[in-house]
Amino acid sequence: MSENGSEDGSLHIVDVATGKDVDKVIPNVQYPTGGGSLAWREDGSGFWYTRYPGAKEPAERQHFYQQIYYHRVGDDPAKDVYVLGKDFPRVAEIALDARPGAPGVIASVANGDGGEFAHYLIARDGGIRQVTRFEDKVVAAALGPDGLYLISRQDAPRGKLLKLALDDLTLAKAQTIVPESDAALEPGGEFGAGNITLTRNAIYLREIVGGPSRVAIYGLDGKPRGQLQLPEVATVDEMTVMDDGSLLVAVKTYLEPPQFMRVDADSGRSKPTALRQTSPVSFGDVEVVREFATSKDGTRIPLNIVRRKGLKLDGSAPLLLNGYGGYNVSLVPRFLGAATRLWLDAGGVYVIANLRGGGEFGETWHTQGALTNKQNVFDDFAASAQYLVDKGYTSKERMAAIGGSNGGLLMGAVFTQHPELFRAVVSTVGIYDMLRVELDPNGAFNVTEFGTVKNPEQFQALYAYSPYHHVNGGAKYPAIFMATGETDGRVNPMHSRKMVARLQAATGSGRPVLLSINAHAGHGMGSSLSIRVNQMADIYAFLFDQLGMTSPLQ
Template sequence: MILRPTALAGAVSALVLAAPAFAQSVTGHHPTGEHMSTTAVDPAKPAYPNTERGDTVETLFGEAIADPYRWLENDVRSDPKVAEWVTDQNNVTEGYLATLPGREWFKQRIAELMDYERFGIPVKKGTRYFYTGNSGLQNQSPLYVQEGLEGARRILIDPNTWAEDGATALSDWAPSPQGKYLLYSVQDGGTDWRIFRVLDVTTGQETGDEIRWAKFTGLAWVGEEGFLYSRFPEPEQGKDFQALNYNQAIYYHKLGAPQSDDQLVFSTPDHREYGHGMSVSDDGRWGFVTSTIGTDARNEVQVIDLSQREKLGWASRPLVTGFDNAWFPVETIGTTAWFMTNARAPRYRIVKVDLAAEKPEWTTVVPERPEPINGASIVGDKLIVTYLKDATSQAEVFALDGKPQRKIALDGLGTAAGFNGRPGDPETFYSFSSFNRPSTIYRLDLASGQSTPFATPKLTFDPARYTVEQVFYPSKDGTKIPMFIAKRKDLKGPAPTLLYGYGGFDVSLTPGFSATRMAWMEAGGAFALANIRGGGEYGKEWHDAGRLANKQNVFDDFAAAGEWLKTNGVTTAKGLAIEGGSNGGLLVGAVVNQRPDLVDAAHAAVGVMDMLRFDRWTAGRYWVDDYGKPSVEADFKVLRKYSPYHNIRSGVDYPAVLVTTADTDDRVVPGHSFKYAAALQAADAGDKPHLIRVETRAGHGSGKPTDKAIEEGADVLTFLGKWTGLKLPPPPGDAEPIMGE
């Protein structure tokens, strides 16, 4: 299955974040006990640590730009002064959170809701099925393998044995074509850097192969003998978490050889800014090099005839030139290749081409329609295409010539994922989830079209006791924006509401289950997710309407969502909390600056907060497709107007704000959050708390161990609940409920 928009090796750049407070998880009983009124302690505004204010000022395009907290950009791991600042801030934040009621309730409920057996989508290679599983509260999910559908599963890899703190994770993995070997990557402490190793599946023993300095890469086997991967040059010592990433190249590793012997397959030394990824067709004959220059869905494609490798080596020929559109390889059969593209189809179409033709000509197989195509795969002799209909999943089966055959029945407003497989397979697997439903894995029989459950979670709550609805509200310019609202059915009248958004990089937000969201709803809160512009919910036009000079639309859309929730009685007059991570952290920072009167509490997670320097670290340079270039005057003027760090307003009553980040985040370096929090604390911004919580060995979000996710989720919800008036059910054995405020 090829998924839009981050299936390219440049998935690097999409800034996608599953916000730490919303780690995927499940189930628990519905709380009992009435929401009775008590008197809650109202903690005083905390005494912030003294943060040194520097005198750095730069003149940019005629404007003097003060940057007093630039010293906080330094790596916390190597600068004792920054490390001391982080320790002091964490002590203040911990001290404040410890005064709030409900923290233990949230911690217990999130843990209970996560404590269920769950599985990932199976991948079949040869006669073997590979999939992840988690017994409930394991910090990391082991990888299982079984022989045939009826075989007994056994653990192949258990990452829980890798580190005492649980912060070393199994990241990507790929079985070899016949399932003899497993290539897998290790993620330590949340970093984007990966270490590759190989396992003999039969014996479970390591082969001794190891690859380092890989990042933003796919895993592509070439037969059973070796694999292709993308890597960067080894960074200067001590700069691995901050240095810009240039000169990505594709290499071939032969099993049993040292990495120093790996063969260079493709690179562009004259264009160090290009990113390169590699995929291989199921039959092993064709390799596709996909080259990107940023985060936009636009790329070039080179093709390599791997059957001629002994004669021609890694010689490639261009198939698509010019960075004008997106071209995602789907699969090949013989010399026919299917692609997903937005060329002359902003909402995507499926095309095919004869790779043996002297002059390739593209033919439309599945034309564009109003619902954007979200993914495509070839399984058996069928083409499976997934669509987004108002940010919810639809799936259809087509013949290979594009003739429609059947729709795949999905259960309500939710998200379907998977549909992987290979030509000739009789089956495929997919998952379905929603805000009130954890992920269920299904097996689809392609001959009969029947879906049967493969792995169903055992629920300890009743999904029918929660409602999931979708509304459409007008933004400032009249554009209709979709928004999901989930809450308990018995919840009457306005309730404290947690509003989540992202709004960027062509990323579509769709319904999904989270133990943390469920804990918020169990406590009597409502959850809302706004599909604001900048995402990919309606194709290229929706994305373009929320980036570059149009970025203000994103903030207007999100503010309009909050206004609608208050005006229409979903939330209370003082009960709106907003949350977003990564690009969504930028969203929260900008909206808090622009509409402090609207927001009552805010959580900005791992956010991009300094819009004048974001392109100076790690993958930040890729993001200019969405944000523009700070070095270009026209872009600078746009960025300057909304940069969260530069637009904090003294003399204005700000809402309560909790900033979260991690010391080993090398996607959005923590200096963004450090500087923003320091500036907010220094400003005359009212009496509500403005705190920062810095996690250790957690990175940008992926790979975070379960215990850290529970702790952070409880802290965030306790803080937001306090400042939105959320009333919690009583702890087990207590007679009285806990009040948020």
């Protein structure tokens, strides 16, 4: 738990029957971006967890050097036993994965945010074995009762599935049981562990195909058994093995509330369950069409276009374009909810662009938008916007863009490079000074994704697109709404403050440049419902005003 969305968290062990703490609170277990993780011993007597050096250490160490400790329930946390991590990188990010019946716990260690991972097996008896190194290109690991399963990108940028025998965890002896296919096996969730689900007689692999996902089913020998039947454009969030061996699968789409399906352990057939969310809004008159823009270098960029059926492509509709493009994070189908329903009812169109830098098509798609290739992401977004204008979905005077965090960097880069492209831009918790970001505690984790000013080639690339350094006096910038949280540990609020000050002094368009700062919010995780609702109301009020829209609620 952390205060005011800071993600500077402490660990509470709570009796679910009484709601009271069982043990003393364990401090320093979580901090952005390294986060925090925990894995219970199967008998419930204790757990492995991650923690940071803490306030007694020098400031330059407090939010780095994450390590693994073991806590026995009932003991004083001061007696917790060190397990692993003193030799990990300064920017290590650890995820722990324990599964019923497995002979140990997997510790997956990320070397910052760039996509390199090492994997360790912590045996139930306390023995430790390093299985893979950062340079091995193994991006996920899952421990089953019959072996260790690995997603490898070695000579397979979209990923292949390897298997190691438990009595010999030498990577060179791994067997390829599922070769690379047309779909990507991406790291996701706890560094991809959730993308490999093992039942008593099958392997379920979550694959991503340009944004939407599918679930491929294999026997334990790797022989294909087909695919799980899912809606056409959907994503699978969770796959949980139940006590009877069946599988509970969480499915999300753009237009239907999240629901759970149950997969029979023997037949592999799925059926809906009564476990589903409800929504006060319906999208029966709405469709999602998938089209492709062509980027500057000829790359095809998927666009998920959410529109009311029968929309006339006459360029008159207000349109909101969303993008991210970084960290191997894929923008996948998610239920759009009431705010998007309001937008559509006001005549709007909503579009999600799957940009390079994400994981939608595998590691190559990611690396084409990372480090010195980052400009590709901005070119992809600009090309997407121009495509939507050319096809008659909207006009530049009726189009807005929105993005947050790395997507905020995207917003800053695009509106400084193409100030004429959008009428309005919403950018939340964004990074804008790419020459100083690595000086922040959390900025160090980003070096493997963005690069460093200490490398001459990477410095030139960073400076070439750094939004703050390309604000030009007198340029006719769009209307801009920025938002940040005072306790944001991922992106220093300084970025938003200095960027807004520079824009307010420079813009020649006469359009507003606004900044919203919340003293009780961070990067967005853990923000209260009231904070999120108020910010959403501010954003939509700004967009409706700038695009000349009338709320259907009036």
